[in-house]
Amino acid sequence: MSHTFTLDGKTIPFEDGQTIIQAAIAAGVFIPHLCYHPDFKPHGSCKLCTVKVNGRHTASCTMRAMAGMVVESETAELNAERRALTQMLFVEGNHFCPSCEQSGNCQLQATAYHLGMMSPHYDHFFPNRAVDASHPDVLLDFNRCILCSLCVRASRDVDGKNVFGLSGRGIGTHLIVNAKSGQLADTDFSLSDKAAQVCPVGVILKKRRGFAVPIGERTYDKAPISETANGN
Amino acid sequence: MTYQLETAAHPETLRRVAIDPVSRVEGHGKVTILLDDQNKVHQVRLHIVEFRGFEKFIQGRPYWEVPVMVQRLCGICPVSHHLAAAKALDIIVGAKKLTPAAEKLRRLMHYGQMLQSHALHFFHLCSPDLLFGFDSDVTQRNLVGVAMAHPETAKRGVLLRKFGQEVIRVTAGKRVHGTGAVPGGMNKSLTIAERDELLKDVYHIVQWSRDAVHLIQKVHTQDPGLYNSFGIFRSNFMSIVGHNGDLDFYHGTLRARDDNGKLIFDGVDYQQYDKYIEEEVRPWSYMKFPFFKSLGKELGWYKVGPLARVQNCDQISTPFAEHERKEFVDYAGGTPMHAPLAYHWTRMIEMLHAAEVIKELLHDDDLLSDDLMVEGERRMEGVGVIEAPRGTLFHHYRVDENDLITMANLIVSTTNNNQAMNEAIRHVARRYLHGREVTEGLLNHIEVAIRAFDPCLSCATHALGKMPLEVELVDAEGQVVHSLSRAG
Numbered sequence: 001m002s003h004t005f006t007l008d009g010k011t012i013p014f015e016d017g018q019t020i021i022q023a024a025i026a027a028g029v030f031i032p033h034l035c036y037h038p039d040f041k042p043h044g045s046c047k048l049c050t051v052k053v054n055g056r057h058t059a060s061c062t063m064r065a066m067a068g069m070v071v072e073s074e075t076a077e078l079n080a081e082r083r084a085l086t087q088m089l090f091v092e093g094n095h096f097c098p099s100c101e102q103s104g105n106c107q108l109q110a111t112a113y114h115l116g117m118m119s120p121h122y123d124h125f126f127p128n129r130a131v132d133a134s135h136p137d138v139l140l141d142f143n144r145c146i147l148c149s150l151c152v153r154a155s156r157d158v159d160g161k162n163v164f165g166l167s168g169r170g171i172g173t174h175l176i177v178n179a180k181s182g183q184l185a186d187t188d189f190s191l192s193d194k195a196a197q198v199c200p201v202g203v204i205l206k207k208r209r210g211f212a213v214p215i216g217e218r219t220y221d222k223a224p225i226s227e228t229a230n231g232n
Numbered sequence: 233m234t235y236q237l238e239t240a241a242h243p244e245t246l247r248r249v250a251i252d253p254v255s256r257v258e259g260h261g262k263v264t265i266l267l268d269d270q271n272k273v274h275q276v277r278l279h280i281v282e283f284r285g286f287e288k289f290i291q292g293r294p295y296w297e298v299p300v301m302v303q304r305l306c307g308i309c310p311v312s313h314h315l316a317a318a319k320a321l322d323i324i325v326g327a328k329k330l331t332p333a334a335e336k337l338r339r340l341m342h343y344g345q346m347l348q349s350h351a352l353h354f355f356h357l358c359s360p361d362l363l364f365g366f367d368s369d370v371t372q373r374n375l376v377g378v379a380m381a382h383p384e385t386a387k388r389g390v391l392l393r394k395f396g397q398e399v400i401r402v403t404a405g406k407r408v409h410g411t412g413a414v415p416g417g418m419n420k421s422l423t424i425a426e427r428d429e430l431l432k433d434v435y436h437i438v439q440w441s442r443d444a445v446h447l448i449q450k451v452h453t454q455d456p457g458l459y460n461s462f463g464i465f466r467s468n469f470m471s472i473v474g475h476n477g478d479l480d481f482y483h484g485t486l487r488a489r490d491d492n493g494k495l496i497f498d499g500v501d502y503q504q505y506d507k508y509i510e511e512e513v514r515p516w517s518y519m520k521f522p523f524f525k526s527l528g529k530e531l532g533w534y535k536v537g538p539l540a541r542v543q544n545c546d547q548i549s550t551p552f553a554e555h556e557r558k559e560f561v562d563y564a565g566g567t568p569m570h571a572p573l574a575y576h577w578t579r580m581i582e583m584l585h586a587a588e589v590i591k592e593l594l595h596d597d598d599l600l601s602d603d604l605m606v607e608g609e610r611r612m613e614g615v616g617v618i619e620a621p622r623g624t625l626f627h628h629y630r631v632d633e634n635d636l637i638t639m640a641n642l643i644v645s646t647t648n649n650n651q652a653m654n655e656a657i658r659h660v661a662r663r664y665l666h667g668r669e670v671t672e673g674l675l676n677h678i679e680v681a682i683r684a685f686d687p688c689l690s691c692a693t694h695a696l697g698k699m700p701l702e703v704e705l706v707d708a709e710g711q712v713v714h715s716l717s718r719a720g
Contacts, residue, residue, distance in 0.1 A: 098300075098301075098304055098409065099297055099300050099301035099304065100297075101296070101297060101300075131292060131293070131294070131636065133294065133634035133635055133636050134634060139294055139635070205294075207294070207296075207635055208296055208325075208415075208635065209296070210294065210296040210297055210300075210414075211296065211299075211300055211411045211414050211419060212414060212419055213419065214405050214411065214412070214419045214420035215404075215405025215406055215410060215411055216405055216420075217420075
């Protein structure tokens, strides 16, 4: 049964069981997000998709749409909060866009542009993170991980392999590879896995093909993230 | 080894004059001069004050990232680092010979860079000295002064550079820090529209480049007393030369000559560069001092760049530039010209050659081909060498079985000229400063000598125009007796 709610004054129809972000995307309205992906269960961790529902903050990827809701998203206040969250993601990891092969295809970078982020603002943590190049086809660059858990969900829920996991707590949370050695080469991970396709940043990379797509033809060279089909 | 005026016997008794930073050059450096009570010069050094560390921090990174990462060494000649790294990594991915399209596209990118960098250096950075005089009114001695006194010259300088930047943009995707070259080839070819846009302008770019050669030739030959002797020193020189000894900026073999023009080595495969060249570290500079192994530290230092290249090659393949090369060689009288200010003349001959090559390439349909990549047997080590605007540039990498960089060694163009630049400024200090009161105009003579080499002192972002400068004379008791300063 179809109902409606309002998003920034626009009427958005939804089906029973849809979340706010699902209904918004179906209606062609962009809500910034990083850990949400339409193929997976919502995780609600990045908080970029936070909206105000009837005046209260909530993650639009986990909140079910309800008839008559009044939802605010594109407000100066919410975008300032999203920008601050994005800046924190940049300083927590080592995100060097100038030499990153995902530049132009990276959701974090595209989101930062969308939100008008001009600088990282906060002091960089410059964490010391390793690169795992042990796998013959895939490179893992943990420097760029934003803990969205999409690879964890894809490997567990679609590939049935449980190659990835999040370990630690709080600020110590980090992505791990489920192998005794901790090395990707010691798992059954494959380039054809769903988990190899979902990283929104530049952690899981096909080896030896970096910069194959010229500037001008990369995903977000063609259109900003707000105008791509669903932001993924 | 101690060179004359490199290290004073008793520096503690001398006063120090510093030019910090040196202005109208790429990157940041300073010159220190130690003088005694009679203003006699006892020590002159060009210092490189920044430490970059690229060779260290690219270790552990995947090799395909390197051409894009290392080009950030420089904002003026990133294409040189981009292509030198790509050439080294071609060896590692087994692409010993690129497709014709990929090689020509890279060559086009590189010659576009050569054009824009040489135009920038001559018109923006040096023409104020050359057109107004080394100790002319400092308020006029800048690009704005040139634009007011010689508007057509300044305009051409800007447009020549712009054209070169456009060549880079269509081949690399961006004017600065693009991604065109990848190990084994290129990631894009030219569209017909991009080619035609460049073709529209290239003919007057060639003509303007000819005019620029004639301008500097006139400036040089009108005052031979100054231009043939200012900062002069004799040295060996080196460059790569192409097929049949042609001037070639993109590819060739190493050739070195002594100060009389006699060959020291020739036809050397640059994969073996470390059998011929060694680098010395001195405690007072972050820049190393390379030398030819066969001659040793004392006699083996050399110069690179336009003055070396134009005199090292046997001929230039394009007609206008070859005509100008012959004019230059005739003027030099059949022996190598060592005057630093002759760098400007040869630099403009090279700019003309770059413009002519770009014109030729734009008529080649290979630029439109999508046959851009090759690969072959994987190797663990590769060396890439290119003639950057400032001289011979070496990139040397080793890669492990997991595709990560384990070793990197870069000898950047300006490093090759380290001893040469120090020699030039010592000569100028002896000739112009010795026993005289230090003035801004006299200090600019030191900078003029450095600028002739077009150094990229840290091979970093470039600084243009009026830069902060403070000069202090400190007596033996540490008291400031005289100071000059200008704000940035």
